[in-house]
């Protein structure tokens with residue numbers, strides 16, 4: 086797996102003295118930490134992520150080896166590029182712009198990655214939507230743990246951001262933020278709010294909306310759930 090050229094990880098930083106030797110170690114830890122974070126599957130307890138928060142030691146190498154062997158035993162755990170599964174892959178990586186709730190650029194070279202079974206399920210969702218002249222637009226998929234920590238600093242509220250002590254579905258490559266667009270024009274279907282609107286209006290239970298908006302939200306939710314996704318109750322865009 087060659088994730089290393091994936092620019093989204095460039096925001097990761099570890100504070101170590103920058104002598105040449107430390108620099109080398111820092112680069113190694115950078116890559117190993119990334120592999121470690123993506124190794125957390127839903128069957129793994131949150132202690133993995135807790136450990137990831139304090140990875141300043143080489144001890145983590147044993148976990149990387151565990152990760153590698155788990156993927157070797159079950160290649161279904163691997164991360165894949167979403168562009169190989171969705172045609173077309175329509176994206177709007179909000180975290181690669183200032184237009185997000187942190188008002189900071191969190192990704193420099195964004196690309197959508199998800200676990201293989203998740204990508205395959207999303208492929209089925211898109212196929213079904215295509216028959217209706219619709220497609221998915223992806224806002225975010227796999228999210229590096231370092232970015233989750235940055236977000237928590239801005240919104241330390243578990244309804245809207247993942248507590249780094251537990252990590253998130255995004256960190257594990259299992260969650261995706263998305264909306265519906267018309268294939269013909271690329272135009273987004275009207276939804277209750279914009280992306281990352283942390284108000285009640287973004288909740289699935291919120292009903293005081295125009296009928297077409299309710300239908301669009303329901304279409305996204307039911308189609309996603311048909312293929313195994315589970316909607317987050319407070320964010321219409323997250324499955």
Ligand SMILES: [Zn+2]
Nearest residue numbers: 260261262323
């Ligand atoms: Zn999300």
